[in-house]
Amino acid sequence: MIPSPLNLKKLVRLILPAALAIAAGGCAGPSFSYKKSLVQDIAAQNYTAALKKVDESKSKQYGSKNMLLYHLDRGLLLHEAGQYKESDKSFDDAEILYDELYTKSLTGAAGTLFINDNTAPYYGKPYDKSLMHVFRALNYAYTGDIQGGLVEVRKLNLFFRGLRDKNSSGYRDDAFAEYLGGLLYQANGNTDDARISFNAAADAYKWYQRDYKVSPPPVSTAAACANCGEVIFLHYNGVSPIMVSHTIQVAWNEAVFAVRASDSIGKEDSAKFENAIVAGVYTNAITVALPGFEDIPYAIKGSEVFVDSQTYPTVLMEDIGMIEKKLLAQNLTAITLRASARAMLKYVLGEMISNQVQENQGDALGLLAKVVTSAAAAGTEVADTRSWVTLPDQLRMARIQLPPGRHNLHLTFKTADGSSAGDAVLKDIEVTPGQKTFVHYRTAD
Numbered sequence: 001m002i003p004s005p006l007n008l009k010k011l012v013r014l015i016l017p018a019a020l021a022i023a024a025g026g027c028a029g030p031s032f033s034y035k036k037s038l039v040q041d042i043a044a045q046n047y048t049a050a051l052k053k054v055d056e057s058k059s060k061q062y063g064s065k066n067m068l069l070y071h072l073d074r075g076l077l078l079h080e081a082g083q084y085k086e087s088d089k090s091f092d093d094a095e096i097l098y099d100e101l102y103t104k105s106l107t108g109a110a111g112t113l114f115i116n117d118n119t120a121p122y123y124g125k126p127y128d129k130s131l132m133h134v135f136r137a138l139n140y141a142y143t144g145d146i147q148g149g150l151v152e153v154r155k156l157n158l159f160f161r162g163l164r165d166k167n168s169s170g171y172r173d174d175a176f177a178e179y180l181g182g183l184l185y186q187a188n189g190n191t192d193d194a195r196i197s198f199n200a201a202a203d204a205y206k207w208y209q210r211d212y213k214v215s216p217p218p219v220s221t222a223a224a225c226a227n228c229g230e231v232i233f234l235h236y237n238g239v240s241p242i243m244v245s246h247t248i249q250v251a252w253n254e255a256v257f258a259v260r261a262s263d264s265i266g267k268e269d270s271a272k273f274e275n276a277i278v279a280g281v282y283t284n285a286i287t288v289a290l291p292g293f294e295d296i297p298y299a300i301k302g303s304e305v306f307v308d309s310q311t312y313p314t315v316l317m318e319d320i321g322m323i324e325k326k327l328l329a330q331n332l333t334a335i336t337l338r339a340s341a342r343a344m345l346k347y348v349l350g351e352m353i354s355n356q357v358q359e360n361q362g363d364a365l366g367l368l369a370k371v372v373t374s375a376a377a378a379g380t381e382v383a384d385t386r387s388w389v390t391l392p393d394q395l396r397m398a399r400i401q402l403p404p405g406r407h408n409l410h411l412t413f414k415t416a417d418g419s420s421a422g423d424a425v426l427k428d429i430e431v432t433p434g435q436k437t438f439v440h441y442r443t444a445d
Helices: 005-024 032-043 047-056 058-062 064-080 084-104 126-142 146-166 175-187 191-211 268-282 320-361 363-379
Strands: 229-237 242-252 257-263 284-294 302-307 310-313 315-319 394-402 405-414 420-431 436-443
Touching: 032 047, 032 064, 032 242, 047 058, 047 064, 058 064, 064 084, 064 126, 084 126, 126 146, 126 175, 126 320, 126 436, 146 175, 175 191, 175 315, 175 436, 229 302, 229 405, 229 420, 242 268, 268 284, 268 363, 284 320, 284 363, 302 394, 310 394, 315 320, 320 363, 320 394, 394 405, 405 436, 420 436
Parallel strands: 229 436
Antiparallel strands: 229 394, 242 257, 242 284, 302 310, 302 405, 315 394, 405 420
């Protein structure tokens, strides 16, 4: 039976919201394949290509809801490329947007109840903000502007105070950020402030050791000579895990009941389409999508600095990937409850729409409405997999006391069993008596 124009108009009016919801499901932020391509550029230290990719993808991959991620990714790539002023501008844009979004976070999530979590803007996570200030502080430190770095340290102090007021456990402070504050206060001659920051770092590393398996680093180093300076070498190692969507789908009709589990690693659009097809075929389905992490393998697990006949191994200061995983685990119960409630709401709304169509338009169109709404509910269910993808997995450090003058730092990278995984040289690092010189190197393979 071909429906009349009037019946078609009513049908469209009833089913159109579901169809629009399917279209809205595409605003999930940067895709897995895009993230992997950025990782490849970072591993090759091709920051020019990575920056071009980010800028060309501003609309298509990030979109208006994910501008915070755009500024964060861009800011860190510029940081890696040594364009510290440009990096600070991107991070400043990110900071302004983070603060604006924070005030809107309670009202901006209404659509997540009906479609998926990606319909809300990316508001940022606590460690996004703290690491943003850390890299801004380092932008200044690498150019010798200690005062500028301390501005970021003071912002971090205020931010952590607010976190500790809200959280008695979990991520409520950042041990490396506190330690960096101590180094910068030391460099500026603020002995008391440095002591306070190092004490705060020591307190944070106590639960870091428990939760993230990161041991407390040394607070001071032995001076090699009376007028020595100190090189603070930071090794940004690896790439932080990439978030992916895992789906659990229960589908049934009068004759068949099926349970499916799948993931969207590298195939987000096809996974949503497959969920929609299965739900449409069975006519009844409840689909729940939950976020998880996919590790990006890298061989380098440690590093050493050889200079003036001495070898200085780096120590792990921050395990960013572990922090991300722990935070997700802490929030997974709330995420699961919200996703399950959303799935049930979609199912109930679909039943109401299809029953209404069946009552007004007949069994055939009622069945069609059921197929479409079931497919729409499944096709729009995807986990929020948005994260700061250009972050390293680890921050490692070596503190090296050296006599004044210019020095070459010979870097050796190590695998898990201690074998060599490559080397590099940082040339003509100038050391000034009684001063700290901050330098860094990035590996991602």
